[in-house]
Amino acid sequence: xxxxxxxxxxxxxxxxxxxxxxxxxxxxxxxxxxxxxxxxxxxxxxxxxxxxxxxxxxxxxxxxxxxxxxxxxxxxxxxxxxxxxxxxxxxxxxxxxxx
Amino acid sequence: xxxxxxxxxxxxxxxxxxxxxxxxxxxxxxxxxxxxxxxxxxxxxxxxxxxxxxxxxxxxxxxxxxxxxxxxxxxxxxxxxxxxxxxxxxxxxxxxxxxxxxxxxxxxxxxxxxxxxxxxxxxxxxxxxxxxxxxxxxxxxxxxxxxxxxxxxxxxxxxxxxxxxxxxx
Numbered sequence: 001x002x003x004x005x006x007x008x009x010x011x012x013x014x015x016x017x018x019x020x021x022x023x024x025x026x027x028x029x030x031x032x033x034x035x036x037x038x039x040x041x042x043x044x045x046x047x048x049x050x051x052x053x054x055x056x057x058x059x060x061x062x063x064x065x066x067x068x069x070x071x072x073x074x075x076x077x078x079x080x081x082x083x084x085x086x087x088x089x090x091x092x093x094x095x096x097x098x099x
Numbered sequence: 100x101x102x103x104x105x106x107x108x109x110x111x112x113x114x115x116x117x118x119x120x121x122x123x124x125x126x127x128x129x130x131x132x133x134x135x136x137x138x139x140x141x142x143x144x145x146x147x148x149x150x151x152x153x154x155x156x157x158x159x160x161x162x163x164x165x166x167x168x169x170x171x172x173x174x175x176x177x178x179x180x181x182x183x184x185x186x187x188x189x190x191x192x193x194x195x196x197x198x199x200x201x202x203x204x205x206x207x208x209x210x211x212x213x214x215x216x217x218x219x220x221x222x223x224x225x226x227x228x229x230x231x232x233x234x235x236x237x238x239x240x241x242x243x244x245x246x247x248x249x250x251x252x253x254x255x256x257x258x259x260x261x262x263x264x265x266x267x268x
Contacts, residue, residue, distance in 0.1 A: 001102050004210030006142065009109045011206045012199050013116050013135070019195045020120035023188075028125040028171060032132050035163065036116055042155075043139055050146040050227075058151050058233045059241045065158055066248045070255035072163050076170045077259040083174055 006047035013040035027082070027089040031075050038068045105145055112138035113199075121192050125171045129164060136160040148228040 013036060020033030042061045049057025083089055115135035122128045136159045143152035226232050237245050 001105065004207065005105060006146065007210060008203055008206045009112065011202055012113060015199060015202050016116040016120060016195065019198070023191050024120060026125060029120070029128050032119055032128055032167065035132065036119060036135065039136060039139055039159070043142065046143055046146050046148045046151055049148065053227070055227065055232050055236050058148055058228065059237055061151055062154065062237065063244060063248060065154060066251060069158060069163055070251055072166060073255050074258050076166060077262040080170060080174065081262055
């Protein structure tokens with residue numbers, strides 16, 4: 001089977017993640033959908049690495065997972081901070097950066 | 100055999116992703132995300148990326164998801180300030196299913212006779228995807244980005260400490 005199966009799956013996972021970011025209102029779930037989108041990009045990286053016989057895609061995936069880990073650490077710290085200020089995680093309430 | 104494994108775990112990954120965006124409770128969403136990440140790790144094994152699959156399990160499904168679950172539970176889950184919902188989510192998810200159908204159809208049309216259609220050349224014997232191969236390219240060709248990654252993590256650590264400290268004051 002060819003690599004295009006993996007790329008179609010990656011596109012579908014990305015669409016689900018993007019849809020979740022747009023539709024959901026809970027800030028935690030929005031962050032999870034961001035992770036979903038990064039994960040689908042990782043799948044495409046590894047699929048291309050296999051198709052081209054080049055391991056650069058694996059290195060890219062390591063970089064991407066590092067960025068995801070850093071992003072989630074900062075994002076969750078911000079989330080806890082927002083929750084202690086606002087007592088809510090509804091993103092419709094977050095209209096100002098300065099609380 | 101490989102095709103069967105691919106379709107089973109692709110379906111599991113997609114089902115997990117759909118469950119992430121359709122549960123009300125953030126803990127259920129986090130556990131569904133673990134399902135997606137583990138299924139993706141199995142797909143990485145199918146793509147001969149063994150080291151990447153282990154990294155995926157350890158870092159993503161282990162560390163990052165623990166961080167998510169810890170934060171959700173830290174914020175006292177019982178309050179309905181955490182479990183609230185957008186209106187008529189079922190309708191929205193069904194719209195998403197139609198979009199997915201179109202995406203899958205047109206994406207598969209686009210890949211139908213592309214250059215990627217050629218048979219996958221590498222085999223397991225070449226050491227493709229092994230720890231040695233990934234580590235060699237990480238520490239020779241991509242040494243500078245690899246070192247800059249540590250700067251990124253340092254910045255993230257300092258940022259988190261700064262945010263947490265401001266909250267304590």
